Amino acid sequence: MLTREEGEEEQEEEEEEEAKGRRRAFSVNDNVDLLAEILGRLDGRSLAVAGCVCRLWNAVGRRDSVWEAVCHRHVAGGGSSAADGGCSTRSVVAALGGYRRLYRLCIGPALDRLAGSAGGRGSTTTTAEAAAAHHLSLSLSLSLFSIDCYERLGGRQQRPASLLFLCKPVDVS
C-alpha cells in the first residue's frame, strides 16, 4: 500500500515538475534516510518487492537497519531499538549474519508458517486472536538463528538443516 502511495506521490511530483517547470519539487529519492525510514515500515515481502524498483531502492532496501526495523515490527520483545539492550542485540545479530538474513531464514518462514496454520484453523479463531496467540518472539527466532549459524560453521559437508522444519511447505490438505 505504501509503495503505491509513494508511486503516486512520485507521479504527482513528476507531473508537477513538468507542469510547473522550474519549481523544485520534493522527491523521496533525494532523501535516502527518509526512504529508509519509510521502507522500514513495510513487511518483509513488500520490502523485497520494493527492492526491485530501482538501484537506489535496492541499495537502501539492503541496509540492515531497515531490516532491523522490519524484524522488530513483526516480533514481540523487539520494541526498543534505541535502548542499550538494542545495541547489544544489534551486535550479536550482526555477528550471526545480520537482520536481513535473520528475517530470510527464521522470521519470514516462521511468520508464513503461523499465518498458514492460523488460516487453516479457520473459523474458530479470528485473525486478530490468532495473531496475538502466535506472536513470534525475538528470543525464539534468535535461538533458531544461532543454531543455524552454528551448523554452518566448520564447513560441514551436508548443508545445515536445523531450520528445514520452517522451510517445509505447509501441508494444505
Add this chain to the structure above:
Amino acid sequence: MKRERQETVEAAETEDEKGKARMDADDGGVDELLAALGYKIRSTEMADVAQKLEQLEMAMGSSVAANDDALLSHLASDAVHYNPSDVSTWVDTILSEFNAPSLPLPPPPLSPAPLQHHFNLPPDGTEQNSTITTVDVPSGPRCPADAYHLEPLHAPAVAGRIVYGSDTQYEVSLSSRDRKRMKLCSSPPSSSSTTDAATSPAVLPVVVVDTQESGIRLVHALMACAEAVQQDNLKAADALVKQITVLATSQGGAMRKVAGYFAEALARRIYRPQPARNLSRSTLDFPAFDDMLHQHFYESCPNLKFAHFTANQAILEAFAGCRRVHVVDFGMREGLQWPALLQALALRPGGPPSFRLTGIGPPQPDHSDALQEVGWKLAQFADTIRVDFRYRGFVAASLADLEPYMLLGPVASDRDGEEEPEAVAVNSVFELHRLLARQGALEKVLGTIRAMRPRIVTVVEQEANHNGETFLERFTEALHYYSTMFDSLEGGVSAAPDAAGGGGRRDQAMSEVYLGRQICNVVACEGADRTERHEALAQWRVRMGRAGFEPVPIGSNAFKQASMLLALFAGGDGYRVEEKDGSLTLGWHTRPLITTSAWRIASAAC
C-alpha cells in the same frame, strides 16, 4: 486334498464376483453368474456362504503349523466328496468336519480388564491407516477369546454386530448369522467392510481388508506374542510373530512400521534369548552412525528442540546475575543445545558471563576426537558473538565412571584471586535412564552431581515406564509409547516432492530407525544390555528426592517459548505442551512423550 484346496481358492476368487453379482442381479432365485460356472447358490444365501467360505479359508490356512497337516490329512483320508455345486451345503459339511477333530488350545487369553484399560477409540477415527493407539474393546468375555484362539473358528456362538459403510463394494444385508468378530461399537462406517480377507499367506486375499479391523487383530497378535514370550512358550510366540508380520502388511503408515519393529524385536528375543552383544550400542555400529541418526531425529521432530529450549531456559534463569558459569553436559553429541544458550547469555541484560562447558561423550572406536571437534566449533561460535568460552571434553563409557574431582577440575590459573565461585549447571538429555541398567550406578552419578554443588540440574527423560517388573508390562507400555511417537513423526512431514520434502522424508526414515533401535533394546535385551530403561516423571521424582534434590519450577517463559516452537512445526497441530508441578511435558494429542524437569539440592540437606 489338492482338489478341495483348489476349489476353495476358486470359490474364494468367485467370492469377488459373487459380491458384485449380488449388487447387480438381485433375483430371488439362483445366482446367474455362478450358475454359469456350475455352482448353484441362492442369492439370499450368498452372504452366509461367503462367510462360511471365509471361515473355511481361515481354518485351512491357519498358521498353527502343527495342526495344518493333521487337518488336511484328515480331510484327505476321510472326506466324502460332496457335490460342490451346491456350495451352501458343501461348505456346511466341510465346516462341520473341522469341528470334529480336537485341537490343542492356545495359551489362555488375557482378561478383558487390561485390554479395556489400554485401548480406547480414536477421537476422529477417520484415518484409513489406523493407528495402533486407539481401539475400543467393548466389555464382554467373548472378545478377548476372539483374538487369542489359534484354533480354527467354530460355527460361532457369538452374535456379532456387523458395521458396514456406504462405500463398501460388498453390500450384504445385515446377517443374522453369527460371526466371530470384534464388536466395533462406534467405529466409523467408512472404514469397515463386511468381509475380511484370510490372514493366512497361503490363500489369495479377495476382499477389501478392513484396516481398522486388522489393526485390532495386529495389536492383539502382538500382545499375545509378548505374553507367550513371557511364559516361555516360544513355539506359540514364533507362530504369532509370523502372523504379526503378515497382519502388518495390511496396515499402512505408522502402524505398519511400529508393528514391523516390534515384530523384529520379538523375533530377536525368541531366537536369541541371551544376546551376545548389546543391540543398541553394538560394537559393530559406530557411534558416528548413532550420532547421525540422532541428528536426523533432531531435525525431523520437535522433541529434542523442545528439550533443549526448555532446559536452556531453566539454566538461563538459574544463572541470572552470575558472572562465571559452568555447564556440564552429560551427552554432548553435536552440542546443538549450546549455541542458543550462548546467544541468550550474550543478550541478557548486564552482558554475558564467562562461560565454561564440560562435555561428556562415549568413546569412539575410530579414535577420532569428536568431543574436541564439537568444542572447537562451539568456541568459534562463542567467539563470533563475543562470549568468553572455555571447553573441556571428557570421554567416559558410562557416566558412573565420572568422579567429582574430574569435573570440578582446577580453574584456569590466569585468574588469580578470583572471588566469585562458578555457578554450575548439570544437563542430562535422555542420559540418566541408561544408568538404571547397573545397580547403584544412578546413585553414584547423583552423588557426583551433588558433590559439584550445582545451581540447577536439568533432566529431560521420556515420559513412559519401560522399566516395569515383567516383560509384558514393558512391552505394552513400549507399544503405546512408540506408536504415538511414530504417529507424531508421520504428522510432521509434508508430502512435497521438492528437496526440502525429500530431506524431510529422509529425516523421518532415519528417525524411525533411531526409534527402532530403542524398541529393539527395550524388547529384545535384558540385564546390563537393556539400557533404554525409561521411567516416568513420578518415578524420577522419587529417585531425585531420595538423592537429596528438590524440584525447581520451570517458569512460564519456557512454556511460552515451547508453545511457540511447536506452533512452527508443520505437523504441529498434534503437539501439546503441558505444565505439571513445575515441569514441562511435550505430548502428542493426549499422550505425553518427554518431560523436562529442573532440580537443585534440597535446602534442608545443605
